[in-house]
Amino acid sequence: MSREYPMFGLRMPPELRQSIEREAKINGRSINAEVVDRLKRSLLDQAAIAQRGYGAMEEKRADEYANVVTDVERQLLMVFRRMPVEKQLALLSLFK
Numbered sequence: 001m002s003r004e005y006p007m008f009g010l011r012m013p014p015e016l017r018q019s020i021e022r023e024a025k026i027n028g029r030s031i032n033a034e035v036v037d038r039l040k041r042s043l044l045d046q047a048a049i050a051q052r053g054y055g056a057m058e059e060k061r062a063d064e065y066a067n068v069v070t071d072v073e074r075q076l077l078m079v080f081r082r083m084p085v086e087k088q089l090a091l092l093s094l095f096k
Helices: 014-026 031-052 054-066 071-082 085-093
Strands: none
Touching: 014 031
16 A cells, blocks of 8 residues: 555444454455455445445445355464475375
């Protein structure tokens, strides 16, 4: 995200901020980038509804939820990414 864009102040409940911070960390983004991405996706969803109706929206969501990663899976991924490549490969070989 470019720092050339105008700033926008936002108030939100502390629980929501904590959730966004957690998701941003999991996704390797800043809090700002996480909020912008989620806003963009919600506007795209709204555009899909306006253009093709709720059926298209439900199809899109069904596809997205098929690939949803649980909190446990995210934690595993974070641990895996911090491992040296040799350990990653050794771990993967256990599943073959």
